[in-house]
Every structure is written in structure tokens, then in C-alpha cells.
Amino acid sequence: MRGPSIAHIVLVIAVLATVPLLTASNAVLNFLIVALLIALVGQGWNVLGGYGGQYSFGHAAFFGTGAYVTAILQMRYGINAWPAFALGIASGALVGAAIGALTFRSGLKGSYFALVTLAFAEVLRILASVAPITGAGVGILITLDLRPQAFQFQSRAPFYWIVLALLAASLVIVRLIEQSRFGAWLVAVRENEDAAKAVGVDTVRVKLVAMTISAAITAAGGGFYVQYFLYIDSGIAYGPWISIEALLAPIVGGIGTVFGPLIGAVVVKTLGELTKLITGDAPGLDLVIYGGVLVLIVAFAPHGITSLLAALRIRFARLRPSASEGTHV
């Protein structure tokens, strides 16, 4: 399958990795950390939604599980942050596999799948808002312990490199999926599920594996969120905001492409910051912009910004020879 090579990914990540060496501005690093976090979460959504064509409206279920498990294991069971983070990812994957098994075995797709994932996220949100183990309405504060062993750092640069490393891993995973037989099956499911089944693809299994990988990547974002902000509650963990950002990034950037979620997250977050600059920190206005961007992208660039760039490149490529022909006449 066409797409960027691993060398491309390494190059992009290497360039991004130099940012903390160039600036020590907390504002810049904070902005980029959040953007990369959304890119990571969006990459999770992209595996299932972009390549598999299964649009989840409830990726908060995985984000929140990753976040809560990371936090609960540390604060309630005294487990070190790093293994807690790893277990958070595993739990997110498990929740993904469980929801996937239930929904795909029942043959849910399209709008039903979107609806049921939304409902699962809401059930988890309500449960987390009343259960004592999640701190109910109060949420969980992670005790300040600024040591690398505790996955906490004095400055923002290490956080930046960690989220960048996680993103790099997700980019490589997605690229490997693209090139693999499994990736071809997944795209076949997206394009025409009945036809895929007819040629012998175990479509339920393919979707299930995709959902598990997708959930794991998104859960990594949740675990990182907790370590970075040191706080989680039911509204942040399982709220609709993260489900929307998870799908917005790949759709804006380019659905079903390796770099789509990264490009989309940077664009969307930049728009959000600009809105805040212009209007002050008004609640809701950044989300108004996000919703508007979602409608506009679907209306005018259904394949995202990357496709616009590709179209531009083709136009330029066409312009050049026609210009040289012009000189002949």
C-alpha cells in the first residue's frame, strides 16, 4: 500500500524532537504536548475508523480506562507509575476487545456502532461519577512526586519527548498495519464488508483486532494525560470531549492515512488556541469551532487536509510542463 516509509516517520519525529532544544517556553511546549496527545488519541481512532471504516463516537471509553487504571493503581494500590501506565494501556485494550466482541458479534455497524460506543462511554462515565474507587465526583489527584521513576518531571521537555515517543510508536504501528495482510483485510472491510467476507476474510476477527489496537493506543493517551495533569475525574476521562477530539483529528488531517491524525491535531489545536486568543478563555467556543470545522471538512474536503495537499501537488506538477509548453509557442 502507498504511504510514507518508516524513514519518513523517523525524519518527522526527529525534527519534532528538536523543539525542546530550540525553545524553553512552557506555553509552546504545553501546546505541543496537548496537540501530540490528541494526535496519539486520534491515531487510535484512525486504526478503527480510518482504516476499518467503523466510526466510534465513544473512544472516551478507552481514554478514560487508560487514565483511571493508571491513576487508581498508583493512588489506591501503591504501584509504581510506569507499570501502572502499562497496565492502563492493557486495560484499555481489554475494554476495547470486550466492547468489540459484544458489538461486532451482534453485527452492529454504521450508525448502530456509533450509537453503542457512545452509550458504553456514557455508562462508564456515570459509573465513574458514583463509584468510590474512582473518587466519584471529586476525581483522583496524583500525589506530586517529581522524579522520573514516578513518571513525573520538573520540566515539560521530558513529557514532550515521551508523548512524542508514544506517537512515534503509533505511527510505526499504523504504517506496519498499512503494509500488512491484516491492513489489507481491514481496508477490505471498510470498502465492502460483504465482499470481504465472500473472499474469506474473517471480518469480525479483523474488526476485533483493529478495535483492540485502536483502544490500546487511545488508552496510552489517557494514561499519559493523568501523568501530565496529575488529575482525572469522570467528566475528563469519559466525557464526550475526548471522543470528539479523537475523531476530529484524523478526519481533519486525513482519514485512513499515517500522518492524518498528527496534521489534524496540530491544525485543530492551533484553531482552538487562536479562538482562545481572540475571544479570551470563553467556555465552549473552541468546541464550536471544532464542530464547525468538522462540518466544513466533511462538506468540502472529505479526505482531509492531506488530500488537499496532494491535490495541490498534482496541480503544481501539471502547471510546470504546461508552462514549459507555453514557451514553445
Next chain:
Amino acid sequence: MLSPVILVPAILNGLLTGAVYGLVALGLTLIYGVLHIINFAHGALLTAAMFAAFFAHRLLALDPYLAAIVLTPLFFALGYCLQRFVIGPAAHGEDRNILLVTLGLAVVIENLLLYAFGADTRTLNLDYAFDIVDLGIAFLALPRVIGFGVVLVVALVLWLILSLTDTGKAIRAVAKEKLGAELSGIDVGHIYAVTFGLGTACLAIAACLLIPTYYVNPHVGNAFVLIAFTIVVLGGMGSVALVGGLFIGVVESLCGLYLGESLGQIGIFVMFILVLLFRPSGLFGERA
């Protein structure tokens, strides 16, 4: 088990609440039945209608039941324009795109309301809000009894529109066979927009019925819409949507009684998931 003294009022109250759920679901199923799309903006539009009813009273001193007369055509027009000029053109006829466009609209509407009015929960203090009807076995809130009656009337009117008027016939024709309808000269784009308008108008009425006894905040519509989705998935098209609404109302009321208010909501979500898992296409139709 609880005694009938508690159980009967709980069931009756559930039925009254359920009627409004039914009306919200009626709008949703109408749109689904004709356009074959799930309108994710339904909840946000309900919230918008509730804010409209709220401020009609607060600023213009318009009683909610009178406001319905003004808001219903307004929301019909709003729904018509949304489908005609936003959803229809933006979706390029693809189901996946429609999902995203209506989700985007929901996010825009909900957060515009949040931006304009803040996250505060507001309530109207109407002098008749606490009036009750004594049935002998139970006391029922008067506004909810009125709501129940209005929902039945609205359902009847909708049914009459669909079965007697030319537009109604066109709507049913498009729902059954879009291409055939188009070939016989029906403007499908217009009928789609009219249907969307009717579904949205149902929300304006539901909002006016809810506002005397309910609160309003920028997220209030979501709870109703998940219930409406549940009803749709349960298999309620048309009049069955009303029955589904009543059923869900009772379930919620009983769950609230046994599990407490905050967990009572979970009953609905769990039932929603179970219904989706175990009878996914159900009476909902084959298209997904």
C-alpha cells in the same frame, strides 16, 4: 418489594414522563424513517428549543404553552433550513458523512449555548408548576398531565398530516421508494427538508412541555436523546415510538426508585446497549 402505594404513583409518573420521551422519539423516527439517517443533532436541537422556551418566558413573559405556538413553526423552519442548506449538501449522500455532519452540528449548537448562557442550570418558577391532580391512588403534577394530553394530540395531528395531506403522501412515498417518488415528480430534497422540519418541530413542542417542570442547561438534551435512540432501537416507528416512550418512562421511574436517581439513568443506557446487542436490526430496518 415496595407496596402499591409507592409503586402505582411511580408507574403513573413514569408514563407521564414517557409521553414526552415518546414525542422526542417521534421526531427522531420520522427523520430516520424518511431520510434513513440518525440525527445526532436531535439532542442539541431539543436543548436549543428548551432555551428558547425558557427565554420566551423570562424575557417576553410568554407562557410555555403559548410559546409552543410560536416556537413550533420557528423550529420547523430551522430544521427545514438545516437539512436543505447544511446537512444535505455537506453529506454528499454518504451515510458516514451524515453521521459526522449531524455530530458536528450537535457540537456547534450545544457549545454555542454553553458560550452564550454558561453552564448554569436554570429553572422557571411558574405558579402552576406545583399544581397537582389527585387521582385518589396517586398525586400527579398538573403540567405533566397536560404534557401527556398534548403529546397525544400532536401524535394524532402528525398522523393526520402524513395520511391526508399531499405533502404527507409525498413523505410516505419518499420513505418507501425514493427513486420512484423522484420519477413521479416529487422534489425529494424538499420532502427531506420538510420531514427534518417536522421532526425538529416535535422538539419545540416537547421543550415547551418539559420546561415548566424541568430544568435547562446546555447539555440537557442529551439524556432525552439517548432515550429517544433507545426507543428507536427498540423498534418504535410512528405510533409505536409513543408506546416505546411510555415503556422507557416507566423503566426509568422504577430504576430511579430502586437504584437512586444517579444510577437510575444507567438503567436506560444498559437497556439501550442490551437491545442493540441482542436485536440490532430489529424493527429498525435493514439499513445501518
